[in-house]
Amino acid sequence: MPAPVITVDGPSGAGKGTISHMLSEHLAWRFLDSGALYRVTGQACLLEGVALADSAAVTQVARHLDVDFKADPQGEILVFYKGQDVSRAIRSEEGGRAASKVAAIASVREALLQRQRDFRQLPGLVADGRDMGTVVFPDATLKFFLTASAAERAERRYRQLLAKGENVSLPRLLEDIKERDARDSSRSVAPLLPAEDAIVIDSTATPIAAVFEQVMKEVTAKGLK
Ligand SMILES: Nc1ncnc2c1ncn2[C@@H]1O[C@H](COP(=O)(O)OP(=O)(O)OP(=O)(O)O)[C@@H](O)[C@H]1O
Numbered sequence: 001m002p003a004p005v006i007t008v009d010g011p012s013g014a015g016k017g018t019i020s021h022m023l024s025e026h027l028a029w030r031f032l033d034s035g036a037l038y039r040v041t042g043q044a045c046l047l048e049g050v051a052l053a054d055s056a057a058v059t060q061v062a063r064h065l066d067v068d069f070k071a072d073p074q075g076e077i078l079v080f081y082k083g084q085d086v087s088r089a090i091r092s093e094e095g096g097r098a099a100s101k102v103a104a105i106a107s108v109r110e111a112l113l114q115r116q117r118d119f120r121q122l123p124g125l126v127a128d129g130r131d132m133g134t135v136v137f138p139d140a141t142l143k144f145f146l147t148a149s150a151a152e153r154a155e156r157r158y159r160q161l162l163a164k165g166e167n168v169s170l171p172r173l174l175e176d177i178k179e180r181d182a183r184d185s186s187r188s189v190a191p192l193l194p195a196e197d198a199i200v201i202d203s204t205a206t207p208i209a210a211v212f213e214q215v216m217k218e219v220t221a222k223g224l225k
């Protein structure tokens with residue numbers, strides 16, 4: 001019997017990472033941040049001087065990706081590429097753009113598929129991404145698709161980056177989010193869309209605690225808690 005999986009998909013800034021992290025802590029299950037794998041692939045290309053448009057070379061980078069995840073003492077997950085902490089670099093808007101470009105290459109997705117599936121271990125896995133419920137774990141026990149308006153997601157990202165002391169422009173963030181939504185949704189391979197059996201939650205006007213409560217109701221109803 002394979003380990004149970006809860007998938008949390010949706011567009012950028014919908015709250016997937018926040019809810020998935022809360023859920024994995026609450027259940028004491030493993031956590032897969034699949035976006036980080038695409039972000040590290042993009043960052044590795046920038047570091048190794050590989051052009052993002054060179055699909056064959058980007059695929060080689062993805063196949064041999066030397067990536068590691070480690071929690072710091074505060075429980076924050078740090079991401080390492082070839083032993084170097086790239087957590088901050090991959091979280092930039094540029095990192096998100098590069099990730100979304102490499103993620104549109106079918107052979108890159110293929111190269112990262114088994115690595116993602118390897119996270120499925122007992123007692124269970126919470127998997128955060130775009131195609132967790134549709135492609136990577138189609139047999140997941142429970143599937144969520146979180147969404148919110150682009151304006152609300154840009155506002156959230158704006159507040160998040162301001163709190164980190166970064167100099168950001170809200171109109172630019174909104175443009176970036178719309179551009180990334182369009183690329184992620186229109187690509188021919190594993191486009192961003194809810195699985196047929198996903199529970200869709202629109203959090204545009206719903207605080208995090210209330211979203212988590214809704215998610216936990218479904219988890220309990222499935223007998224996972
Ligand atoms: N329901 C909500 N209401 C208000 N703020 C929220 C809500 N959900 C998440 N946030 C905040 O929005 C920001 C982005 O959330 P988060 O990183 O979880 O999104 P994400 O979907 O994982 O985005 P990405 O795919 O780009 O990593 C965080 O600062 C988070 O605290």
Ligand SMILES: Nc1ccn([C@@H]2O[C@H](COP(=O)(O)O)[C@@H](O)[C@H]2O)c(=O)n1
Pocket residue numbers: 012034035036038039096099100101103104128129130131132180184
């Ligand atoms: N399963 C996934 C996860 C992510 N992507 C792509 O990576 C970009 C960054 O993801 P974040 O969740 O860290 O924001 C995202 O825009 C997608 O293009 C993906 O394709 N599949």
